[in-house]
Amino acid sequence: MAKQLSYGAMREAFTRFQTAEPEPKGELEHVNVFTLVVAVALSAQATDAGVNKATRGLFAVADTPEKMVALGEEGVIEHIKTIGLFRNKAKNVIKLSQMLIDDYGGEVPNSRAALQSLPGVGRKTANVVLNMWWRQPAQAVDTHIFRVGNRSGIAPGKDVDAVERAIEDNVPADFQLHAHHWLILHGRYICVARKPKCGACVIKDICQYEDKTE
Known part of the structure; x- marks a missing residue:
């Protein structure tokens, strides 16, 4: 488990996520x-x-x-x-x-x-x-977010509840609304389970993961 990132590093990481994807969206289709x-x-x-x-x-x-x-x-x-x-x-x-x-x-x-x-x-x-739907800053922790949180130091925790609390406690308030979407998309497409695509990662220099790939 990585060490929790500092406040400054967290702000920088989420600023980069926001720059890359200003309005991240969930991928499940729905009509209401x-x-x-x-x-x-x-x-x-x-x-x-x-x-x-x-x-x-x-x-x-x-x-x-x-x-x-x-x-x-x-x-x-x-x-x-x-x-x-x-x-x-x-x-x-x-x-x-x-x-x-x-x-x-x-x-x-x-x-x-x-x-x-x-x-x-x-x-x-x-x-x-x-x-x-209601645009509340609620953090839904799945396997992708659990992996990203622990690898990167954004939200280290032994279980999903601990990771959820780490996101709520440590991600700056102005990034809370979209935090779980940025993290889930990052885990789904970049910080994948078996061979993370560290070369394409926007927070590569901030992330605490020791086994980075080229």
Whole structure:
């Protein structure tokens, strides 16, 4: 685990991320906040590209909790069967849709606790929705962010909760809104797991990773 970067180094790193990508966007396709919740829940242990391919047809016919419940579990399965754990995920999609109708008047709530009460929605999913839809500086830590945070010294931590706290505590406030998107994109395309592309890295001279590649 790398040592936590200094405040000055953090500012410089995120200034470079911002210069390279001023308005980073999540890659999961959605048409409203309900479909965003479903897409993020489906993305667990699946790629965004795979989820997008499956949900285009699904969201074309079911973009509200009411339409999703009407489609039914088997109907959802038909659309998402190319995604891992599709049966369990379909069950959760129907359950969370019904819960939104019963408990929230068909509207998606905008608090972390309420979101996490939905079947199949954990803290990471809740944070993605809060960040992408309501533009709250919530930090959703996935495997990419965990890797980048620990390698670089931006957010070292023994588990995802520790990395999330490190981002919240140490990333300057003016970069908090987009921090998780910059880090996830950096981990997905540059700081990859097996052979990081250090030659293309905009924070190569700041990063504390000892086994840099050429």
